[in-house]
Amino acid sequence: MKEQRFSEKISDGLNGIGDDLIREAEDKAPVAMKKKHPWVKWAALAAAVLLIATAVPFVFLLSGGFGAKNAGSARNEAEYADVADSEKSGMAAPTISGKIGHDGVPEAAEDAEMVAPAPGSLKYGEAEPGDVTFDDGGDGEDETPSDEISIAPGQLTAAAWDDNLHFIKWRELFAADEQGNGNGRFAGFLKDDWGMPTGRRIVVRVTKDGAPVAGAKVYAAPGELTVQAGSAVTDATGTAYLFPTVESGTVTAVSSGEGVSAAFSAETGELAIELAEAEEKQDVIELMYVIDVTGSMGDELAYIARELDDVVTKVLAANPGTKILVSLLCYRDDEDAEKFTYDDFTDVTNPENLAAVQRILRGKDASGGGDYPEAVDEALELAVSKNWTDGAATKLIFHVLDAPAHETEAHKARYAAAVKKAAERGIRICPVLSSGADTLTEYLSRTEAVLTGGTFVFLTDDSGIGEGHLDPSLPEATREYLNALMIRLINGYHTGTFADPVAWYESK
Amino acid sequence: MEDREIVKLYLRRDEQAIQESERKYSRYLRSIAGSILSDAEDTAECENDAYLAAWNSIPPQEPADLKTYLGKLTRRISIDRYRKRTAGKRGGGEYALSLDELEECVPSAADSPENVLEGAALSGILDAFLRTLPETKRIIFLRRYWYAEPVADIAARFGYKENRVRTMLFRIREELKEHLSKEGIWV
Numbered sequence: 284m285k286e287q288r289f290s291e292k293i294s295d296g297l298n299g300i301g302d303d304l305i306r307e308a309e310d311k312a313p314v315a316m317k318k319k320h321p322w323v324k325w326a327a328l329a330a331a332v333l334l335i336a337t338a339v340p341f342v343f344l345l346s347g348g349f350g351a352k353n354a355g356s357a358r359n360e361a362e363y364a365d366v367a368d369s370e371k372s373g374m375a376a377p378t379i380s381g382k383i384g385h386d387g388v389p390e391a392a393e394d395a396e397m398v399a400p401a402p403g404s405l406k407y408g409e410a411e412p413g414d415v416t417f418d419d420g421g422d423g424e425d426e427t428p429s430d431e432i433s434i435a436p437g438q439l440t441a442a443a444w445d446d447n448l449h450f451i452k453w454r455e456l457f458a459a460d461e462q463g464n465g466n467g468r469f470a471g472f473l474k475d476d477w478g479m480p481t482g483r484r485i486v487v488r489v490t491k492d493g494a495p496v497a498g499a500k501v502y503a504a505p506g507e508l509t510v511q512a513g514s515a516v517t518d519a520t521g522t523a524y525l526f527p528t529v530e531s532g533t534v535t536a537v538s539s540g541e542g543v544s545a546a547f548s549a550e551t552g553e554l555a556i557e558l559a560e561a562e563e564k565q566d567v568i569e570l571m572y573v574i575d576v577t578g579s580m581g582d583e584l585a586y587i588a589r590e591l592d593d594v595v596t597k598v599l600a601a602n603p604g605t606k607i608l609v610s611l612l613c614y615r616d617d618e619d620a621e622k623f624t625y626d627d628f629t630d631v632t633n634p635e636n637l638a639a640v641q642r643i644l645r646g647k648d649a650s651g652g653g654d655y656p657e658a659v660d661e662a663l664e665l666a667v668s669k670n671w672t673d674g675a676a677t678k679l680i681f682h683v684l685d686a687p688a689h690e691t692e693a694h695k696a697r698y699a700a701a702v703k704k705a706a707e708r709g710i711r712i713c714p715v716l717s718s719g720a721d722t723l724t725e726y727l728s729r730t731e732a733v734l735t736g737g738t739f740v741f742l743t744d745d746s747g748i749g750e751g752h753l754d755p756s757l758p759e760a761t762r763e764y765l766n767a768l769m770i771r772l773i774n775g776y777h778t779g780t781f782a783d784p785v786a787w788y789e790s791k
Numbered sequence: 792m793e794d795r796e797i798v799k800l801y802l803r804r805d806e807q808a809i810q811e812s813e814r815k816y817s818r819y820l821r822s823i824a825g826s827i828l829s830d831a832e833d834t835a836e837c838e839n840d841a842y843l844a845a846w847n848s849i850p851p852q853e854p855a856d857l858k859t860y861l862g863k864l865t866r867r868i869s870i871d872r873y874r875k876r877t878a879g880k881r882g883g884g885e886y887a888l889s890l891d892e893l894e895e896c897v898p899s900a901a902d903s904p905e906n907v908l909e910g911a912a913l914s915g916i917l918d919a920f921l922r923t924l925p926e927t928k929r930i931i932f933l934r935r936y937w938y939a940e941p942v943a944d945i946a947a948r949f950g951y952k953e954n955r956v957r958t959m960l961f962r963i964r965e966e967l968k969e970h971l972s973k974e975g976i977w978v
Contacts, residue, residue, distance in 0.1 A: 290893035291874075292913065297937050298867055299914025302859040304921055308933035309819070309862075311926070313948045448793070759794070759858075783792075789818070 310758035313744070436593030439586050440745035440787045441715070441768050442760035446733045447524055450484065453733065468756065469726045478699030479730045483549035485525040487517070489536045491561040495521025495779065498562055498675020498709060499538040503527040503547060515736065516709025519564065519677065519779030524706075524736050538562045538675075567606045567676035568598065568777050569628060571710075573666050574683040575657050576613040578650050579719050583742070583749035585648075587683055587717065590766045592644045595631055597770050602777070607631050609640050610669065613647060614662035622658060628670060659688035659727075660698035663712075667704045677777040678710040681740075681769065682731065685717040687724045698727070702734050711737035713772060715765075718742060718749040725755055738772055740765075745787060761786050794857040801849035808849075809842045816858055820865040826939035827869040828876075829884035837872055841865040866937070886939040892960065893936060896968045920970045924963065931956060932963050 446453040459470035489499045501523040502514040515523040517536075525534065527549065535544040540560030547554050572591055576584060595609055608628040615622055631637040663682070671678055688698045705712055712735045714728035725741075732739040742752050745762050761784035763771075768784065775781030792811050800808035817838065824837040841864040854860035873886060921929050931949070934940045942960070946953045 288890065288894065289897040290890040293893050293896060293917070294870065294890060294936065295867075296913035296917045297933075298863055298870075299911055300918040300921060300937075302856045302863075304918065304929065304933060305859045305862060305937060306856060307926070308930045308937060309858075312930050312934055312945075313950075783814075 306758055434586055434589045436589050436766050437764050438746055439583065439590055439748055439765040440743045440762050441740050441765040442743055442757065442762050443713075443768050443772060443784065444729075444739045444741075444755070444757050444760045446729055446739060447484075447486075447736065453481070453729075468722065472723065472726050477695050477727065477730070479702060479734060480528075481526055481730065481733050483527055483530070484552060485513075485527060485534060485547050485549065486553045487515075487523045487525060487534055487536065488553075488555045489517045489521045489523070489538070489558060489561075490555070491538075491558045493557075495519070496536075496538050496558055496561040497521065497564040497779070499523070499536050499558065500709075501525060501534060501536045501556075503529070503532055503534050505529040505532040514703075514707045516707070518709075518711065518736055518776060521779075522736070524733070526734060562675050565672070565674055565676045566604065567608070567672060568602065568773060569608045569610075569672055569676055569678045570595070570598075570773065571610045571612060571628075571666055571669070571680045572644075572683065573612045573614070573662055573680050574647070575615075575659070575662075575685060575717075576647055576650070577615045577619075577657055577686070579655075579685055580683075580717060581648075581650075582718055586748055587715070587765075588644045588647045590769070591681070591683075592641045593766045594769045594773070595637065595640060597766065598773050599631060599637070601770065601774060605632075605777070608672075611640070611643060612662060612666050612669075614658050614665075615650075616657045619650075623662065623665060625665070625669075655686050655721075656689040656694075657684070657686045659684060659686070660694045660701060663701035663705070663731075664697055667701055667708060667710055671708055671710060677773075678708065679737075679773060679776055680705065680710055680712045681715055682712055682728070683715040683717060684724065684728065685719045687721070687727050702731050705731075705735045711735050711776060713737045713740055713769075716741040716753065716755075718752050720753045722753070725753055729755075740768065740772075763787055764790060798849065798853060798857055801845065802853065809846060812842055812845065812857070812861060813838075816861050819858065820861055823862055823865045823938060824869040826941075827866070827873050827884070827886040829886075833872055833876070834869075837865060837869045840868045844868065885941050889936050889939050892964065895961075896964050896971065916971070916974055917967075920967055923970075924966075928959060928963055931959055935960055 456467045456469045457473060458467035459473055485503065487501045489496045489501065495517070497517055497519045499517040499521070500514070501517060503525045505527075513525040513527040515525055517523040523536075525547075527547070530550075531546070531548045533544045534547045534554055534556070535542045536556040536558060537543075538558055538561035540558070543556050543558055545554055545556055574580075574584075574587070580587075595607075599607055607630070609631050610628040611624075611626040613624045626640070626643055629636040629640060631640055663680075666680055666682075688694050702712070712731040714731050714737070716725060716728050716739070720728075720741075729739045731737065739755075741755055741757075742749065742765065743754075743762050744752050763784045764787045767787075767790060771782045771784065792815070794815075797808055797811045797815070800811060820838045820841055821834055824834040824841075825831075828834050828837065841861055844864045845861055848864075852860070870886070877887075921932065924932065927949070931945055934945045934948070935942065942953055942956050945951075946956045949956070
């Protein structure tokens with residue numbers, strides 16, 4: 284037999300090293316970045332300069348010239364559209380704080396306020412967006428800039444992770460001794476009581492004639508007591524996750540008709556309940572975007588907004604006949620003048636409503652904040668209190684954030700209450716962790732998702748957009764395009780069948 | 792489908808296990824085999840052989856990390872094929888280049904000629920050595936010598952110049968050589 288070369292023995296020896304090392308070299312190796320063509324940068328810069336040169340005189344004239352006051356508040360729909368167009372142009376400054384009613388008429392058309400653009404107020408990312416597209420959006424008759432820079436969707440990359448499907452791994456994150464010292468990623472947070480324990484979990488599967496029942500209310504109670512110790516609503520797969528505060532007791536599931544109870548023990552962790560009657564699942568998707576729009580989001584907010592806009596369009600196309608309602612809640616922090624803006628649920632199967640939602644999304648810009656924590660708890664409290672459908676609709680919140688809630692007892696209590704309320708109402712929260720987030724934000728985000736049966740989503744560095752993104756050390760999570768990922772999740776929650784993720788580098 | 796579910800299919804002797812493995816990991820396994828063999832037909836055959844090897848080894852094996860398990864099978868099978876193909880002559884391609892580089896790690900026989908080591912014990916020493924390296928260096932080393940990835944591709948991943956990667960690899964090989972010498976290893 285031929286004697287092996289030294290290098291061959293080393294090579295063979297490498298096949299026996301730890302699996303974790305091989306996984307690390309596969310999963311943590313950065314993906315090769317494509318170099319941008321220099322002309323893209325220069326073209327974007329040139330376009331930006333052109334826009335400033337064009338738009339500043341325009342706004343000057345619109346505001347009535349020297350000494351003139353604002354051009355009034357009541358404007359017709361055509362004017363509204365003009366403002367929205369100039370917003371899309373990248374000038375950003377004309378902002379509209381609008382509402383969309385259920386009737387489809389944008390209330391912003393009546394009460395929008397103009398704010399003069401600040402020179403050089405191009406948002407980060409728009410002067411060098413990576414892939415910019417140049418559209419000739421003007422007709423030459425109005426006085427809006429005829430050229431615009433728009434950000435193409437399908438650029439941000441992200442990954443999704445359902446901790447409820449990897450619950451053993453989730454628990455390992457808290458590995459620690461009684462003093463809270465340990466090597467688990469979240470062990471340090473055990474000392475801080477955020478009021479959202481996930482230590483005991485019951486997976487409840489509700490069926491009728493063997494088929495999953497969506498929208499069934501499920502709650503746990505200690506023994507015969509009626510005090511609830513965890514409450515949730517089944518998803519399209521008939522599954523609900525309960526996090527009871529007691530070791531054992533009864534779980535009751537109810538859809539239509541009488542509820543059915545069964546004994547539970549946190550040790551077994553799983554329960555199946557067969558109902559005699561059940562409400563039919565509604566072909567309705569309710570989608571709320573809850574977005575942190577403070578200054579720290581400025582590096583990628585324009586891109587995120589573009590993806591969210593694209594998601595609405597594509598979910599509509601993928602679900603003909605489905606009623607799709609979209610709402611938008613943006614938040615900042617206590618000291619900010621505009622702490623919240625809310626645009627109520629609107630039926631985007633109506634093209635006018637869809638256009639209004641898109642205009643609002645594209646007009647969002649990042650400002651305010653100051654300290655690191657933001658009004659996360661209040662935003663979620665507000666979000667879950669809104670006009671969600673009762674019954675077996677698909678209810679989702681995509682919570683885009685890069686910072687945690689404030690850590691006072693009052694803020695923590697409000698946060699926990701809001702998340703529990705979401706679970707009770709069957710609203711699944713899918714946090715979208717953005718650049719600049721820390722481990723506390725990751726912990727809280729993932730907890731939101733775990734408690735409500737949602738999915739944790741995190742933006743990744745693969746896109747090259749935005750500042751550095753936190754790595755939650757989830758090597759099995761496929762890096763996808765954010766818009767494709769969100770569409771996959773929405774359709775998955777609605778139908779109960781989740782498509783497999785497609786890595787971003789394989790999808791184009 | 793989750794890996795755990797696929798492993799259960801193997802354990803139940805359900806042939807869907809192979810379909811699911813292929814659907815999920817075909818690209819990954821082909822990249823491993825392709826780097827070693829540089830031949831599409833051989834690559835495809837090695838990939839199929841890896842699924843067969845997984846089918847024959849699970850059970851009794853029950854891998855905790857299916858992706859890496861399949862990756863290791865593919866690498867071993869591909870290297871075997873490479874050796875058969877190049878028996879009696881020097882092979883070409885990226886894997887051959889990486890082997891040539893690893894030859895530099897050979898410690899002086901005078902250091903410890905009696906300590907002939909291979910197999911699991913050698914793997915253990917290499918494993919321990921790799922864990923002493925900073926993460927980036929470790930990943931670069933394994934991209935080159937486990938995945939047989941071209942230096943240019945590694946450089947592109949990390950945004951480094953090729954020379955920088957070559958220098959890093961050279962220094963790691965020197966460190967490995969020293970480590971093997973200190974351990975009194977002669978393979």
